[in-house]
Amino acid sequence: MRFVTKTIHAYLDYPVAALLMAMPFLLQLGSSNPLAKWLSVATGLAALVLTIFTDHKLGIIRVLPYSFHLAVDFLVGVVFVIAPFALGLSGIDAIFYWANAAAVLTVVSLHKPEESLQPAMA
16 A cells, blocks of 8 residues: 655655645644744755755755655654654644654655566575
8 A cells, every 4th residue: 555656755855845845834733842833844845955965866966865865854853743742832732743653754754665677586
């Protein structure tokens, strides 16, 4: 049931980075801790840089392997699960991070491994 291909993931990366930078302002995050706003903005900026350097369809400077990109995405998901507890976030601040964690971890878990380009050995 894994259907998120490398190409689908590439098309998700830029809008997700932009949303991570914009949504904290639109939702007025930071009522429980100012870091609720800035963690997302910093993560969005880092996601943008990661996407630019990832070896996938929309990467601009393709020097980072896609597997590294997936590992970083997984770590972001884990950090977003833990952040509300570690930073004492509540209300919309906590919900924002848990919802994003669920989305990121779902996309990573639905990643479809690429077919090997090497011929099968007999």
